[in-house]
Amino acid sequence: MKLNTALAGLLAVIEGTAIAQADTQSVLQAVLGSSESSPVPSLSRRRPNILFIITDDQDLQLNSMAYTPLTAKHLRDKGTAFANHFVTTSLCCPSRVSLWSGRLAHNTNVTDVSPPYGGYPKFVERGFNDNFLPVWLQQAGYDTYYTGKLFNAHTVENYDSPHVNGFNGSDFLLDPYTYAYLNATFQRNHDPPVSYEGQHTTDVITEKALGFLDDALEGDRPWFIALAPISPHSNVDPARLNGGEVSFSAPIPLERHRHLFEGVQVPRTEHFNPDEPSGVSWIQNLPKQNESVVEYHDHFYRSRLRALQGVDELVDAAVTRLEESDQLDNTYIIYTSDNGFHIGQHRLPPGKTCGFEEDIRVPFFIRGPGVAEGMVQNAVTTHIDLAPTFFQLAGIPTRDYFDGTPIPISPSSKVTRHEHVTVEYWGKGVAEGAFGGIGPSGSNMIGNHTYKSVRLIGEGYNLYYSVWCNNEHELYDLSTDPYQLHNLYPLISRANSTEPRILGRRLSDAISRLDALLLVLKSCVGINCIEPWNVLQPDDSVRTLRDALDVEYDSFYHQQPAVSFDWCDAGYVIEAEGPQVALTRHGLNWDIWT
Ligand SMILES: *[C@@H]1O[C@H](CO)[C@@H](O)[C@H](O)[C@H]1NC(C)=O
Numbered sequence: 001m002k003l004n005t006a007l008a009g010l011l012a013v014i015e016g017t018a019i020a021q022a023d024t025q026s027v028l029q030a031v032l033g034s035s036e037s038s039p040v041p042s043l044s045r046r047r048p049n050i051l052f053i054i055t056d057d058q059d060l061q062l063n064s065m066a067y068t069p070l071t072a073k074h075l076r077d078k079g080t081a082f083a084n085h086f087v088t089t090s091l092c093c094p095s096r097v098s099l100w101s102g103r104l105a106h107n108t109n110v111t112d113v114s115p116p117y118g119g120y121p122k123f124v125e126r127g128f129n130d131n132f133l134p135v136w137l138q139q140a141g142y143d144t145y146y147t148g149k150l151f152n153a154h155t156v157e158n159y160d161s162p163h164v165n166g167f168n169g170s171d172f173l174l175d176p177y178t179y180a181y182l183n184a185t186f187q188r189n190h191d192p193p194v195s196y197e198g199q200h201t202t203d204v205i206t207e208k209a210l211g212f213l214d215d216a217l218e219g220d221r222p223w224f225i226a227l228a229p230i231s232p233h234s235n236v237d238p239a240r241l242n243g244g245e246v247s248f249s250a251p252i253p254l255e256r257h258r259h260l261f262e263g264v265q266v267p268r269t270e271h272f273n274p275d276e277p278s279g280v281s282w283i284q285n286l287p288k289q290n291e292s293v294v295e296y297h298d299h300f301y302r303s304r305l306r307a308l309q310g311v312d313e314l315v316d317a318a319v320t321r322l323e324e325s326d327q328l329d330n331t332y333i334i335y336t337s338d339n340g341f342h343i344g345q346h347r348l349p350p351g352k353t354c355g356f357e358e359d360i361r362v363p364f365f366i367r368g369p370g371v372a373e374g375m376v377q378n379a380v381t382t383h384i385d386l387a388p389t390f391f392q393l394a395g396i397p398t399r400d401y402f403d404g405t406p407i408p409i410s411p412s413s414k415v416t417r418h419e420h421v422t423v424e425y426w427g428k429g430v431a432e433g434a435f436g437g438i439g440p441s442g443s444n445m446i447g448n449h450t451y452k453s454v455r456l457i458g459e460g461y462n463l464y465y466s467v468w469c470n471n472e473h474e475l476y477d478l479s480t481d482p483y484q485l486h487n488l489y490p491l492i493s494r495a496n497s498t499e500p501r502i503l504g505r506r507l508s509d510a511i512s513r514l515d516a517l518l519l520v521l522k523s524c525v526g527i528n529c530i531e532p533w534n535v536l537q538p539d540d541s542v543r544t545l546r547d548a549l550d551v552e553y554d555s556f557y558h559q560q561p562a563v564s565f566d567w568c569d570a571g572y573v574i575e576a577e578g579p580q581v582a583l584t585r586h587g588l589n590w591d592i593w594t
């Protein structure tokens, strides 16, 4: 570092000021940047590329990742797995719009898969087509590409009114053929839709993905590519859409994977088709499934694992292509799903839309510069954190209205952590498969399925608390009840020494805190979604549930309005959603937070 010091000294003399030791390297780089023989890395090192792979309805809890060896090899072993990664709305379109916009569904108001409450038309109507991740990345100098499913209700009729913005190259799956494994329709850039009748959707996507990857690798700007195969989502036959009710059958694997996993069954955990019913009333009323239904669900499970093999090969093909390029070391690769999935747990037919672990936990793997290899990270993270994470990776300043915070991609990341996940849902639940007719008069739609929840994982506690639109409540202590079979909420009035405790406090004390937290989270914006306790107690004295449970705050929390609903609505209709505003504590006094 002799030259370094000498040069710094020289410059200091020239400038007439002392240059701090830490600056010498950058001064040297600035001075020597163009010198061919300089051993100093270029200052203008290209910003990293991002390859984002998002599957459809892939569970974490049912162990799907144990059946994708290539993804494990490339991403789990070479990267970090986030063991506590959650979605905030367990339904494709709302979850995806939140992911691409960095906002919770109550802030996008895209809460369903189709109009009037959701789908591509609602995304456009709400202005997000001009204001979402690919647009921002392009503005920041990235080339952006997408292939696969973007949103529901993005159709052969409306794909050009308007076209999706923000992508240098795109090839979208369109409804009603999105989930037709053997008759997909894709729509490339501004071209008309093309039918791929007879070809398997995952093979088609793989070819398109590699094409975009080649385009991106040839360009001279950093790039972002999203690959969104529909596996392992259920197959939906467009010919059977006419009656209004969508019929979901087991996914269709590629021919070469049809024979795999013979004899593999849905894990027989305690909550699989349990003898005792549990949960809120509509779950309690589900009948125990007979042997033929259970056999069918095992078949459904195997079909999903088989259908995922095509995705596993897609991951392998994409990573291999990157390895052959000179850009692997400057590329982050992220793998996740839009929501989770259950099959038979709590006696439920296949599906998502609930707040159970199966539905809200999803796989999340990241590999890339500075990311630890083969590590498991336990920080609580969500899809709302992804837009801020991509911004951080791309060196773009974050935005005040983001409801999330960058995830700690490396063990040394200095980022704001949170212990909670906001979970919200509006409208109808959906049951899939041949025995999905659990709704009114055999329908596979479950009405009155609006709820607010909070999932909390902190030091010494592991909780799920929810309020449904019929004002039923659930509280599960997952540290003693990992399968969510024992709803503690009804025990709240059992005021005796056998009452279950949360962190040593009585249920009513714990629930008063959870209610206040949920009241803030259900309408929060920006930083208040990341640091909700600060809304309740703005003096920074409380950062966690444990802090809030201090007896000193009992009377404050017991005076909070409780989360409740006035009626069950199909969308985010504020008038239906009870109290909106929590009390704020200033020292010993409190007033209303507005
Ligand atoms: C990608 O699109 C952006 C925005 O339109 C444009 O500035 C950029 O040049 C494009 N990149 C390529 C490789 O065409």
Ligand SMILES: *[C@@H]1O[C@H](CO)[C@@H](O)[C@H](O)[C@H]1NC(C)=O
Pocket (backbone or CB within 6 Å): 177, 183, 185, 194, 195, 197, 239
């Ligand atoms: C496949 O999709 C096309 C439209 O893209 C449709 O015309 C055709 O009938 C479909 N084939 C089958 C077997 O459903």
Ligand SMILES: *[C@@H]1O[C@H](CO)[C@@H](O)[C@H](O)[C@H]1NC(C)=O
Pocket (backbone or CB within 6 Å): 290, 291, 292, 293, 435
């Ligand atoms: C099992 O349950 C399904 C769904 O309720 C029903 O359709 C079927 O007939 C039952 N099978 C037997 C053998 O009872």
Ligand SMILES: *[C@@H]1O[C@H](CO)[C@@H](O)[C@H](O)[C@H]1NC(C)=O
Pocket (backbone or CB within 6 Å): 440, 446, 447, 448, 470, 568
């Ligand atoms: C929703 O709940 C109301 C009672 O609050 C009931 O009248 C209605 O039938 C329910 N709707 C569905 C679709 O279950």
Ligand SMILES: *[C@@H]1O[C@H](CO)[C@@H](O)[C@H](O)[C@H]1NC(C)=O
Pocket (backbone or CB within 6 Å): 494, 496, 497, 498, 499
């Ligand atoms: C206390 O609660 C237990 C169940 O948790 C119940 O069996 C018992 O009767 C209760 N005792 C009193 C005195 O209420």
Ligand SMILES: *[C@@H]1O[C@H](CO)[C@@H](O)[C@H](O)[C@H]1NC(C)=O
Pocket (backbone or CB within 6 Å): 109, 116, 117, 571, 572, 573, 574
């Ligand atoms: C959300 O959208 C629905 C449907 O357009 C509308 O009725 C509702 O008022 C909106 N909610 C909010 C909070 O703007």
